[in-house]
Amino acid sequence: MSVKPRWKNRPEGSNWGDFGPEDQIGRLNLLTPERRRAAAAEIRTGQSFCLSLPLDYPGGTAINASRHPPRLGPVMDNGRPNMNFPYSCNNPRHLDVLCDDQVLLTLQYSTQWDSLAHIGQEFDADGDGEAEIVFYNGFRANEDIAGPLDHKSGLPTGQESGAHVLGVEHMAESAVQGRGVMIDLKQHFGTDRRFVTYDDLMRVLEADDIDVEAGDIVCFRTGFDEMLLSMERQPDARRLRSHFAAIDGRDKGIQRWIEETGLVALAADNIAVEQTPARDADETRFTALPLHEHCLFKLGIYLGEFWLMSPLADWLRANNRSRFFLTAPPLRLPGAVGSPVTPVATV
Known part of the structure; x- marks a missing residue:
């Protein structure tokens, strides 16, 4: 549990904290x-x-230029696609045939x-007159929800997205x-x-x-x-x-x-x-x-x-x-x- 609340102000009409300070659902x-x-x-x-x-x-x-259709293809194994791949290529005694695929998916x-x-939103959660980027229950950008770029400064954050x-x-x-x-x-x-x-x-x-x-x-x-x-x-x-x-x-x-x-x-x-x-x-x-x-x-x-x-x-x-x-x-x-x-x- 957090030692102190992560926000002093909560948005009008919100339920931040009602399910607990660490609630994520x-x-x-x-x-x-x-x-x-x-x-x-x-x-x-x-x-x-x-x-x-x-x-x-x-x-x-056409509906969203930044979201692309899924790209489906076979898993590659030593340069060979695992699609209709006969195990007999490796061992002539085996009868199995393998299909195994992967996808690049815009979620x-x-x-x-x-x-x-x-x-999220730019919102003054700290009550100091300055807006922070925050999400539900006061979780913070770059601390809790990470991205590779700070869009305010234009500088890399050194973090992986997630x-x-x-x-x-x-x-x-x-x-x-x-x-x-x-x-x-x-x-x-x-x-x-x-x-x-x-x-x-x-x-x-x-x-x-x-x-x-x-x-x-x-x-x-x-x-x-x-x-x-x-x-x-x-x-x-x-x-x-x-x-x-x-x-x-x-x-x-x-x-x-x-x-x-x-x-x-x-x-x-x-x-x-x-x-x-x-x-x-x-x-x-x-x-x-x-x-x-x-x-x-x-x-x-x-x-x-x-x-x-x-x-x-x-x-x-x-x-x-x-x-x-x-x-x-x-x-x-x-x-x-x-x-x-x-x-x-x-x-």
Whole structure:
């Protein structure tokens, strides 16, 4: 345990310290064994749905120029590729044939979780009038989340990149199994671009008789996944970004609802869960990604992006349901700030 708190100021509306000064999993603390047992009761038919896109979607770099598709290839052994490799090349008595591959993978290219180390902020955590780069629960850049470059000075730090705290492995260790709740925005708003406000959201919840409780993982279907898949790895970024309803991350009512429900994660079929670019703010300095700030930075709530929601959402609506059992652990990769995920919904 730390001898002293790592912050004097905590952001307004945050829960820093509420789960302890060294907490690294945030609101996943609310996903208790009792809530997992309750979630398991949502399994009635045993039918399951894969909520992951193929990990080579969206395709290319049109949606995000810095994130590249996976590069898959064979493991090399003494200059030979281990793909359809007959053991008889080494020992004529052996019958085995080996296939063994490797991948260079941008961890947040396709269906993914954002860890709590994904988004920080310049914030005066020390109360001295100077902003530091800090992350959830006051963990510090270059001390706790390391990078090779100090972007303020432009000088190398001499460190290897990685999250020494808040890495995605802590999320993986918690297993991430609980009750999923589907909110079908496409059903109510079609595929036109729209900032979904608190009032909009409340009308949807009332119309579909949806309750969100502490420990739930809330999923949004917008229809983005269907259009993306139809583009067959050649995404039209302009068209994708000019369609679909998504949460207005700057809406204070939405932020209060997220805080008060006790939900532990939000996931969506779109690029960022929230609508991007966000609405303009009145402040001189402000966050570009208000839902990311509110969830990852302030409350320790995880965000899942590029999930395949539509087949499950259609099934749930046809069967007059909104809840399901969800299993969605990320890769247990120490130090990573995000991870691919293959979520499985069981109904």
